[in-house]
Amino acid sequence: MDAFLHQVLAGLATGGIYASLALALVMIYQATHLVNFAQGEMAMFATYLAWSLLNAGVPYWPAFLLTIGIAFVGGILIERVVVRPVENSPVLAIVVVFIALLVILNSVAGWIYTYTLKSFPSPFPEQSSFKFMSPHEIGAIGITLVVLAALYAFFRFTPLGLAMRAAAQNPESARLVGIRVGWMLALGWGLAAAIGAVAGMMVAPIVYLDPNMMGGVLLYAFAAALVGGIDSPGGAVFGGFLVGVLENVLGAFVIGNELKLSVALILIIGVLLVKPSGFFGKVHVTRV
Amino acid sequence: MKKNIFLIVVLLGVACVLPFLVSNYRTFQLTLVLVYAIALLGLNILTGYSGQISLGHGAFYALGAYCAAILMDKAGLPYWATLPAAGAVCFVAGFLFGLPALRLEGLYLALATFALGVAMPQLLKYHHLEKWTGGVQGIVIPKPEAPFGLPLNADQWLYFFTLAVMLAMFLLGWNLLRGRVGRALTAIRDHAIAAEAMGVHNALYKSTAFGVSALYTGVAGALGAIAVQFVAPDSFNIFLSIVFLVGIVVGGLASISGALYGALFIQFVPNIADEISKAAPWAVFGIFMIGFVYLMPTGVAGAVRLLLARRKSP
Numbered sequence: 169m170d171a172f173l174h175q176v177l178a179g180l181a182t183g184g185i186y187a188s189l190a191l192a193l194v195m196i197y198q199a200t201h202l203v204n205f206a207q208g209e210m211a212m213f214a215t216y217l218a219w220s221l222l223n224a225g226v227p228y229w230p231a232f233l234l235t236i237g238i239a240f241v242g243g244i245l246i247e248r249v250v251v252r253p254v255e256n257s258p259v260l261a262i263v264v265v266f267i268a269l270l271v272i273l274n275s276v277a278g279w280i281y282t283y284t285l286k287s288f289p290s291p292f293p294e295q296s297s298f299k300f301m302s303p304h305e306i307g308a309i310g311i312t313l314v315v316l317a318a319l320y321a322f323f324r325f326t327p328l329g330l331a332m333r334a335a336a337q338n339p340e341s342a343r344l345v346g347i348r349v350g351w352m353l354a355l356g357w358g359l360a361a362a363i364g365a366v367a368g369m370m371v372a373p374i375v376y377l378d379p380n381m382m383g384g385v386l387l388y389a390f391a392a393a394l395v396g397g398i399d400s401p402g403g404a405v406f407g408g409f410l411v412g413v414l415e416n417v418l419g420a421f422v423i424g425n426e427l428k429l430s431v432a433l434i435l436i437i438g439v440l441l442v443k444p445s446g447f448f449g450k451v452h453v454t455r456v
Numbered sequence: 457m458k459k460n461i462f463l464i465v466v467l468l469g470v471a472c473v474l475p476f477l478v479s480n481y482r483t484f485q486l487t488l489v490l491v492y493a494i495a496l497l498g499l500n501i502l503t504g505y506s507g508q509i510s511l512g513h514g515a516f517y518a519l520g521a522y523c524a525a526i527l528m529d530k531a532g533l534p535y536w537a538t539l540p541a542a543g544a545v546c547f548v549a550g551f552l553f554g555l556p557a558l559r560l561e562g563l564y565l566a567l568a569t570f571a572l573g574v575a576m577p578q579l580l581k582y583h584h585l586e587k588w589t590g591g592v593q594g595i596v597i598p599k600p601e602a603p604f605g606l607p608l609n610a611d612q613w614l615y616f617f618t619l620a621v622m623l624a625m626f627l628l629g630w631n632l633l634r635g636r637v638g639r640a641l642t643a644i645r646d647h648a649i650a651a652e653a654m655g656v657h658n659a660l661y662k663s664t665a666f667g668v669s670a671l672y673t674g675v676a677g678a679l680g681a682i683a684v685q686f687v688a689p690d691s692f693n694i695f696l697s698i699v700f701l702v703g704i705v706v707g708g709l710a711s712i713s714g715a716l717y718g719a720l721f722i723q724f725v726p727n728i729a730d731e732i733s734k735a736a737p738w739a740v741f742g743i744f745m746i747g748f749v750y751l752m753p754t755g756v757a758g759a760v761r762l763l764l765a766r767r768k769s770p
Contacts, residue, residue, distance in 0.1 A: 203563050205566075257749070259566075260509055261753065263563065264705050265746055265749055271745075272742035275739040279736070279739065387570075387574050391571075426581060440560050440567075
């Protein structure tokens with residue numbers, strides 16, 4: 169029983185990280201109806217920047233905030249420079265551009281920082297009094313919840329959040345009432361990049377820093393976003409925790425650790441087949 | 457048309473002479489170009505012609521490669537006999553994967569196949585399959601020698617063998633795509649509902665396209681395994697699938713000759729870029745992908761077509 173509880177709680181901790189990244193995916197999906205394949209590599213790159221800052225002697229929390237800021241600006245830049253020209257292209261062109269972004273970020277990180285594993289510090293203390301979870305795991309869950317609360321407050325209570333929701337829901341009408349829809353999309357990308365950066369900095373102490381560290385995490389985040397419903401932020405968080413727990417419990421007790429990624433594969437295909445809108449997503453009807 | 461046939465004959469002549477002029481290593485690289493060309497034609501049937509995006513074709517390539525390796529290593533089959541087997545297995549696997557994929561469009565299919573591509577190395581390492589797959593170590597297979605006492609060394613023989621297979625596959629592909637089936641696939645890509653209204657059986661065509669595409673890629677995988685003489689799980693990661701995507705984007709979507717241009721690109725450009733840095737090939741790939749999408753969406757094949765058309769009508 170103890171072992172089971174331990175796996176569930178550890179699953180919740182990694183689930184928090186998947187939830188953050190899934191939230192970033194949903195962010196971009198809501199604004200543009202695109203799935204950003206480069207989300208994981210953007211987060212990885214931001215984490216490397218944080219590592220550079222820490223190595224330059226910046227204390228953890230200022231470096232943490234600074235990285236989020238840089239990622240935010242970077243996300244906006246990527247939207248403006250790379251994504252905008254293909255906004256209205258066929259899906260294939262957009263997917264190709266995202267995959268291109270993925271490999272460029274991956275190789276540039278490898279180029280600058282080499283492919284050797286680097287350890288990344290955790291801001292939380294080493295020892296804990298709670299026997300089932302390490303302080304980093306508790307901290308990761310806490311930070312996910314803080315990010316979620318902040319986002320909820322932003323979209324619910326600020327005029328800018330309202331404008332962004334309007335731009336995502338009905339671009340034409342939003343434009344008519346004076347919202348600059350293009351910039352709202354860019355802002356969405358910036359926010360997504362910032363959330364991804366948080367996820368990256370939380371996962372790096374667990375998996376170590378290397379250019380390919382987000383490959384698996386991104387897959388789980390996809391699964392999480394789909395399980396929760398790709399257009400539902402709350403669903404993404406729920407899905408993240410669920411996928412984290414499922415992955416850990418199934419990996420530990422049922423199928424073994426070597427097939428963990430297949431859990432994500434089966435979840436993705438299963439959800440898409442059985443209930444493509446996920447648990448909390450909207451069902452879309454297309455008229456001929 | 458006459459001009460085209462003349463051009464193809466000249467190209468074939470060059471292809472036949474080439475292995476006698478260059479080193480064995482270059483011949484091996486050229487063999488891989490032919491292998492990639494088959495794989496790219498397969499992906500192009502699916503993504504270029506029928507508009508279903510696959511980011512996981514490396515998985516079918518891996519399946520074909522493992523089929524060949526296991527049949528040669530465990531069942532003692534000769535190398536040439538493994539190709540039809542690999543093709544058949546991949547056709548079935550592709551068809552089955554295509555059935556659920558029917559319900560997935562555009563981005564979602566890209567997501568599902570991306571997941572397949574990422575998960576594939578793990579599946580190949582699965583320890584209950586180790587008896588056949590050799591686990592992380594993979595399988596080493598012997599190099600075929602030239603039969604009937606032909607005056608060719610092993611590399612040259614394999615090159616000509618691959619060339620023959622490629623020509624057969626391209627001929628089949630050309631016949632398939634220029635006729636009724638090709639038109640049906642393009643119609644589905646451009647407007648699925650209209651195609652359905654015209655009497656095209658969307659589900660059947662789409663899943664068959666998936667199967668045929670996997671068959672091509674699987675045969676390529678088998679040939680690739682024989683050429684490299686080795687299969688291991690980590691050589692079939694998601695980046696292999698992305699390489700194929702780069703190949704069809706650069707070569708030209710929905711174009712048969714594009715597969716060849718794309719294959720040349722993915723074989724030789726990394727070699728050149730490698731001299732700058734280990735990471736450089738991927739940066740170059742990425743920049744080329746974005747560049748082609750922005751500036752030359754029809755790829756090299758489209759540009760060649762345009763040049764030829766311009767010369768014809770001055």
